[in-house]
Amino acid sequence: MDERMDILRKYNLWTEGDFDFGFMRVAYTGRIMDYVGNRLVKVLIGQRRTGKSYVLRQIARELIRNGVPPQNTLFINRELSDFAFLKTHKDLEELVALYKSELHPQGRMYIFIDEVQLIQEWEKSVNSYSQDYTEEYELFISGSNSRMLSGELATLLSGRYVQFPIYPFSYQEYTEIRHLEQNRESYMGYMNTGGIPELFVLPEKQEVQRNYLSALKDTILLKDIIQRYSIRDPRLLEDLFAFLVGNASNLVSIGNIVNYFKSQGRKTSYDAVAAYIGYIEDSFLAYRCERFDLRGKEILSGTAKYYINDLAFKNFLYPGTAYGVGYKLENLVYLELLRAGYDVYTGCAKEKEVDFVARKGDRTVYLQSTYMLVDEQTMRREYASLESIQDNYEKLVVSLDDFCLPSNEGIRHVRAWELHGLL
Structure with a gap:
């Protein structure tokens, strides 16, 4: 068996695996889900480690809960070393073709590509999938650079994408995670720490x-x-x-x-x-x-x-x-x-x-x-x-x-x- 499929099975929601979905960021998932069901490319942008990967996984899970067959979702996180073989857009297209040949998804496929900017000429594949009228693709991509949509992709897609900035935890999320009331004391606590998600799982030292x-x-x-x-x-x-x-x-x-x-x-x-x-x-x-x-x-x-x-x-x-x-x-x-x-x-x-x-x-x-x-x-x-x-x-x-x-x-x-x- 192609070892690339082993990697995909490890990181996708095709089985009842024990996946970490993190803190539910409903302010983002709700907004993004409003745009589901069309060919618009959903683009999540923001600083590294602000939770873009978790939001993508949460959206995939929400789609499955709403009736999308798990095998119709494909999750690729280019930042992980397991996906280091994805160097160019051709490697990406070969991986998508392999996924289709192995799982035989019927109907619309939901493709999630995390830190897509690490794949050379990724915009060619994203543009191609978004315009392919022989098969149904819906793409969700993320990146850690605000200029990822300032060049060729923006020209190619010409309005066929919608962008969602992802920020560190807000004060409202902070109080929910910490189980605090919203008042001056908790606001000062938020002000004196911050909202980087990893801070909430590290020891408070x-x-x-x-x-x-x-x-x-x-x-x-x-x-x-x-x-x-x-x-x-x-x-x-x-x-x-x-x-x-x-x-x-x-x-x-x-x-x-x-x-x-x-x-x-x-x-x-x-x-x-x-x-x-x-x-x-x-x-x-x-x-x-x-x-x-x-x-x-x-x-x-x-x-x-x-x-x-x-x-x-x-x-x-x-x-x-x-x-x-x-x-x-x-x-x-x-x-x-x-x-x-x-x-x-x-x-x-x-x-x-x-x-x-x-x-x-x-x-x-x-x-x-x-x-x-x-x-x-x-x-x-x-x-x-x-x-x-x-x-x-x-x-x-x-x-x-x-x-x-x-x-x-x-x-x-x-x-x-x-x-x-x-x-």
Whole structure:
């Protein structure tokens, strides 16, 4: 028997095997299942180790529970060493042909390919299967690079795919896993740990968790950036990531960063810094939040804010950087807006700044985040930026106060742990 079939049998749901499906991420599976039953390619993207593989397995199991024969599902995880023989799209097509010849699936086949970008010219096979009208294929693929759909595949598929960003555990998932009530205490606990899934199965020891996150960071930098882009200065890449962690929520520009490194005696260039930060963004370690002119209603180039994908990197790897609770809250609010599907900007008008301008469809929400509304001066400062906006879109002030203030001039006060329900 072909040993490749032994590998497939090991990782597929064709028998009553004891498979690990992890924590059910219904926010993702429910959304993705809404798109099942057509030829759209379902694309899951996100940082390594945020649970894309588990979500794919959960979808496959859900399909089987809904009546799809188990042999009509095919699961391939290219990141596993067992699948190292899958080097090119031709290897992939040979494996699919082998699966069909051995299991003889009747009707629609559901193909799941995890970390598909590790297969050379994978887009040719995905495009071919998605357009094959002699047989019915429905594809679900995942990848750890945001540019995997920016080139040839996007052109080939031309709108025949739908994309789902997968993030680390949200605060709501955190409280469900930990069996906690949603309140200030649990929110602070989430803020001071993070949502990287593996943290929830490791011993709750600082050294163990720090070592894991250090290894994860190194793996992402090495496999998703250094090897992929033939990086000449790995030390600069890592130092740039540390800089973004330490300066998250602050307005910075590429020029500022270059000058900072030069002041530290480091030789670098604008182009190198811009490219390396772009790679960090592509691997989902950090996000760039552009400035939005509230008067001209346009995106501004130059300075921007950066937010990290999970506060665990800050908490365990760079705890000494000047990054207070207010900045952590702002980072979490930003991520909550992304999870809710908003396009997010930082707003500016004259000398005032609004932390976030969040837009989704016809809805626009302005948000100001602050640690605590401790006195009248703080309240005036936080509310003033929102009061200066001359339109009627929603305006929210998000804080960690236990109390909730009444609406003021149309501006609502929201406790951070209740923000999810308003988005």
